[in-house]
Amino acid sequence: MMSKHCLMVGAGLSGAVIGRMLAEAGHRITIVDARAHVGGNCHTERDAETGVMVHIYGPHIFHTDDAEVWDYVNKFETFLPYKNRVKTTSQGAVYSLPVNLHTINQYFGQTLRPDEARVFLESKADTSITDPQTFEDQALRFVGPELYEAFFKGYTIKQWGCQPTDLPASILKRLPVRFNYDDNYFYHKFQGMPENGYTAMIEAILDHPGITVQLETTVSRDQAAQYDHVFYSGPIDGWFGYELGRLGYRTLDFERFDYQGDYQGCAVMNYGDVDVPYTRITEHKHFSPWESHEGSVLYREFSRACGPEDIPYYPIRMVAEKTLLQEYVDRAEAEANVTFVGRLGTYRYLDMDVTIREALDCGRRFLAAQAAGEKMPAFTVNPL
Template sequence: MTKHVLMVGAGLSGAVIGRMLAEAGHRVTVRDARGHIAGNCHTERDAGSDVMVHVYGPHIFHTDDAEVWDYVNRFETFQPYKNRVKTTSQGAVYSLPVNLHTINQFFGQTLRPDEARAFLESKADTSITDPQTFEDQALRFVGPQLYEAFFKGYTIKQWGCSPRDLPASILKRLPVRFNYDDNYFFHKFQGMPENGYTAMVDRILDHANITVELNRPVTRDEAAGFDHVFYAGPIDGWFDYRLGRLGYRTLDFERFEHQGDWQGCAVMNYGDVEVPYTRITEHKHFAPWESHEGSVLYREFSRACGPDDIPYYPIRQVAEKTLLAEYVDLARAEANVTFVGRLGTYRYLDMDVTIREALDCGRAFLAAQESGGAMPAFTVNPL
């Protein structure tokens, strides 16, 4: 039986689920409170320089999931792109993630890989056997000097708290390499959409059974008129924040322009806590197959997210997880609503994981329709 389904949010989750359901014959309405599609990965051409700008900060596609890679390439040509991040510390520029060149440069050494492993181990605090905090993790595996130079100040600025108050799991995502590989990601498939993410999402949404409505916030009461709702907005927002607001970090961008090449790379981190911004991004370097004289850059500042700000990074510390559990209980009591994506499940998600979960969620809905079963509030446990 054909259903009329509402997607709240025109980002990756809403677009991918919506496309799958539309191709299966269902009617899909996609609504977004903002005036554009593609959510926080929205891209647009700068009128003056013609540079493709990542409006809400850079998004670099990387995955080991072959199906997801094939999916995005179905709707947009992805050009090869390797993320090579640089960082400044005390007036010098280094390569991230920490690799053999970083170690040799920082300590004035010419160590081979096995020598560098032993050298870093000699710097590490081996008394820490079970790292619980971000700081413990750093001190145990890279030692105090590299921690102070590359991780401590950046982390304080990014999260607005001491690294002693953050879980070790955050740092476990950051590799240390004992070779000269400066590719930030390990993944098999890495690239950038030739015409930007918004063009890709536009093609995903381009189906006769999909209607897109922008500048169109959705209330819980309005959603009741649909057979099913996929909600990619903030889970606490669905319930009008009745139990309180979940904590996020947000970003402010200070845009500036330059004629020529301003910093010679796409991303330059600033590890010193005295520098108020976390990094500068130069957007033309995210499309190295293009050539532009002009340049568009963002200084990026992180701060606590207020009620009128765009939520970026879920904090997910003890208090937030406790509140999230209460909202999850409310969500599971809802009928015909499934919470999806970064905001709907209050989890930090890379783009490939978002798409993978959306594909799985769409298939779960179609399977439930075929079997006559009920669609759950979550297809991935947010806790």
């Protein structure tokens, strides 16, 4: 198999994992990123004043049931135990999320057992909704009006910038209700945080003689054509110069503030009331519970529509966006020697473990295609 010179556009998880696999197979890899650091939105760095490990673009908590992915990340960085226990301030009180038996008993002033809580919540639900179509339908059918108003409605309006009646029911289906006292936000078998941050992990993945990294660098389509193959993890519409229009995203604004001591006693505090302008406050020293810091670094998060100069976070994927996405997918599939990967390249919300899984699969697909003399497809996962 002849060695290829491959370009990775983006030094986040997708580019790093694919690049490492191909470099280990003997290919020459160039990775470019417009930012001044590797890691994409997973980038972490130590705050100079407090020593706190800060998640610069918002918190990233690693959780997976994929044993291979868990073993992969632990090859490059030590992951220490971390459980994501989210709290929410709503209507003047603090509750645990996801909604669990404690939340239900606290909110309604009850002492229900699990079987009693199931019956009780079903009595609150709107059973006339047999086929929920919208977020609001699903919430009313699932938890009833009181819990919907307290924990879901206001937060959703702030997060998505529209009414819950305009969002599909599928968004809420990802939010569990538990009839026990388990307040761990995730169910996954493997959960943790990298001891030295995600950037250290990604730097270790990129530490290979076959990989060259160029930061604060952009590459045009014409320049990319000089490489044998391109793996593009930037916005799919950006590859085409937004010729057909821009896909919709939500972006985040972060308002940092410091505190001497412990500000909120937890890593994540949501704010469910719509009259509180931010969606949550994150206190970053709590993401590294094995460390001890007197000072604290916090961010208030504000969600809004993503403009041309903003960092895209959450793909909207409503009907209009999916229609436009189909047009860009058709164009992408007509491209030669370009594969679109990752959250932006496929216009899908992806957790870190899924991103790594897809990158591993993509790298293997490329190596298999090279060995068989076959063409590498534009997508290894259908974005639609």
